[in-house]
Amino acid sequence: HFNWVRSYHIDEKQKNISKEFIPPHYCVLMHDDIVLENNRVGTTSVATIDLHDIARSAKTYGLRNFFISTPLKDQQKIINKLIDFWNSDAGKGYNDNRSEAIAALDIVDTLDQAIEKIEKKEGKKPVLIATSACSTKEKVEKITYFDQEKIWDIDRPVLIVFGTGRGLSKNILKKCDYILDPIEGFSEYNHLSVRSAAAIVFDRWLGINPMD
Numbered sequence: 748h749f750n751w752v753r754s755y756h757i758d759e760k761q762k763n764i765s766k767e768f769i770p771p772h773y774c775v776l777m778h779d780d781i782v783l784e785n786n787r788v789g790t791t792s793v794a795t796i797d798l799h800d801i802a803r804s805a806k807t808y809g810l811r812n813f814f815i816s817t818p819l820k821d822q823q824k825i826i827n828k829l830i831d832f833w834n835s836d837a838g839k840g841y842n843d844n845r846s847e848a849i850a851a852l853d854i855v856d857t858l859d860q861a862i863e864k865i866e867k868k869e870g871k872k873p874v875l876i877a878t879s880a881c882s883t884k885e886k887v888e889k890i891t892y893f894d895q896e897k898i899w900d901i902d903r904p905v906l907i908v909f910g911t912g913r914g915l916s917k918n919i920l921k922k923c924d925y926i927l928d929p930i931e932g933f934s935e936y937n938h939l940s941v942r943s944a945a946a947i948v949f950d951r952w953l954g955i956n957p958m959d
Contacts, residue, residue, distance in 0.1 A: 775814035800942035808949040873906035877923035
């Protein structure tokens with residue numbers, strides 16, 4: 748039982764045994780098909796700090812790839828420039844830990860392209876889990892952070908979908924199999940940066956949280 752395992756301090760051997768029962772996890776940060784002001788749907792600009800921080804969080808929690816989805820070639824050039832630096836000797840020499848995290852970064856034009864890459868690698872289509880800062884009226888089955896085994900029993904890789912701007916469009920949500928409950932605190936304010944939200948989602952979904 749995964750929730751039981753991750754509530755205790757476990758050693759490397761126990762971690763490795765547990766990982767054998769966890770399906771491959773991936774995430775994608777959407778910069779297209781995003782809700783903008785006045786409920787328009789369009790694209791958003793890439794923020795390099797999101798790339799750095801989400802890549803490090805994804806690596807920490809064992810995700811296999813972190814996809815950035817944008818159809819804009821100028822934005823892809825910015826991402827490639829960052830990747831090239833961290834893959835260079837200069838980047839590795841400056842901070843090899845960050846270089847290791849950035850190595851899992853992959854650029855795609857669309858969500859469908861990310862799905863295709865995962866299917867090619869894993870031999871199965873991923874289960875898509877959407878995230879949102881607020882409740883949605885779309886007909887997507889809602890799950891909580893205690894539903895891992897329900898998802899993992901499907902025996903397919905998992906792709907967690909994050910939005911930018913004002914959130915994922917209806918088109919993206921319709922493609923998803925499930926949507927996670929919004930992250931909430933004991934206040935009315937609910938405007939986390941996507942890099943902060945991603946770290947919280949990864950920790951709640953895949954983190955070890957000892958109770959003893």
